Amino acid sequence: MKRTLLLMLSALVIGGALLAFSFTPATLPVDALPKVHVPEAHPPADMRLYAIEAGKMLSQAAFAYRGGHFSEARTFGMGGILVKHPQGALLFDTGFGKDVDEHFKTIPALMRATSRYEKEPTVAAQLHAAGIEPSALKAVILTHAHWDHVSGLADLPGAPVWVDDQERSFIKYGDDASALIRSFGDLPYRVYNFPSGPYLGFDKSYDVFGDGSVVLVPASGHTPGSIIAFIATPDGKRYALVGDLVWQTEGIELPAERPWISRQLVDWDDxxxxxxxxxxxxLKAAMPDLVIVPAHDRRVWDALPHLSDAR
Ligand SMILES: [Zn+2]
Known part of the structure; x- marks a missing residue:
């Protein structure tokens, strides 16, 4: 009896210490800045980038990055980024779809217990309002296949879904983290490679339109086949859609990883x-004008052009 009590007590102490350590502020070590050659881009004059906000989760900064406070509420935005290019429209991720209540039930119990979400008009509804049907999309490009990035896919029947080969395997054979997209069955997948050579320190890339306006690079880590999309628009702006590499901008700014507990829940390879x-x-230090767009930092998304404002 005494032994059980002792064991329970030590488990509590160790667990508590781990949790406390998990939330301790800690920035990652940064070595010398690289000499960055910024590749040329020739985005066509009528290319546009729009944010489509579609759902929110309510959380705290403490869960987003080490050093974030529990007292600081943070909105984790969901949604898609639309890139309209004369060669075709690309949609990056899809936010919460119309069946989000059902989809939410498929996520791990601990995550369900600690999250609260709110709906917003879906990506499909906002695209429709702007006169864009799913059949008009050249591709839905997933930064990765987690449920909150693919929920809206169910509302976009027939749209080609682009993933790299590692994410395709993760979708086919992954654990609970890719269960939702697996449940959608045989979508019109297209698996792409990275034939376009080194780009901003990444050893390979995929220049989608061949004009440097949309360049995908492999960013395996959060999931096996996560990617980062670099986008150059005709107004001279450069964006990096980093998916869930970090949840909030501070992750890149400090830089700081997610706290231990969040990493256990969501990351494939810390x-x-x-x-x-x-x-x-x-990269951000070398290119101060680069706009880092974490998939869930609503503050960043609010500052982007919105499809709902486009006329
Ligand atoms: Zn994710």
Whole structure:
């Protein structure tokens, strides 16, 4: 009896210490800044980038990055980024779809218990309002296949879904983290490679339109086949859609990883995530005008052009 009590007590102490350590502020070490050659881009004059906000989760900064406070509420936005290009429209991720209540039931119990979400008009509804039907999309490009990025896919029947081969395997054979998209069955997948050579410190890339306006690079870490999309628009702006490499901008700014408990819930390979965070931190230092767009930082999304405002 005494032994059981002692065991329970030590488990509590160790668990508590781990949790406390998990939330301790800690920035990742950054070595010398690289000499960055910014590749040329020739985006066509009528290319546009729009944010489509579609759902929210309510959380705290403490869960987003080490050093974030529990007292600081944070909105984790959901949604898609639409890139209208004369060669075709690309949609990056899809936010919460119309069946989000059903989809939410498929996520791990601990995550369900600690999350609260709110709906917003779906990506499909906002595209429709702008006169864009799913059949008009050249591709839905997933930064990765987690449920909150693919929920809206169910509302976009027939739209080609682009993933790299590692994410395709994760969708086919992954654990609970890819269960939702697996449940959608045989979508019109297109698996792409990275034939376009080194790009901003990544050893390979995929220049989608051949004009440098949309360049995908492999960013394996959060999931096996996560990607980062670099986008150059005709107004001279450059964006990096970093998916869930970090949840909030501070992750790149500090730089800081997610706290331990969040990493256990969502990350596939902590070490790779850390290395990529540091790389993006250094890139941002070398290219101060680069707009880092974490998939869930609503503050960043609010500052982007919105499809709902486009006329
Ligand atoms: Zn994710």
């Amino acid at each position: 070490e790779r995530v850390r290395a990529l965070i540091v790389h993006m931190h250094k």
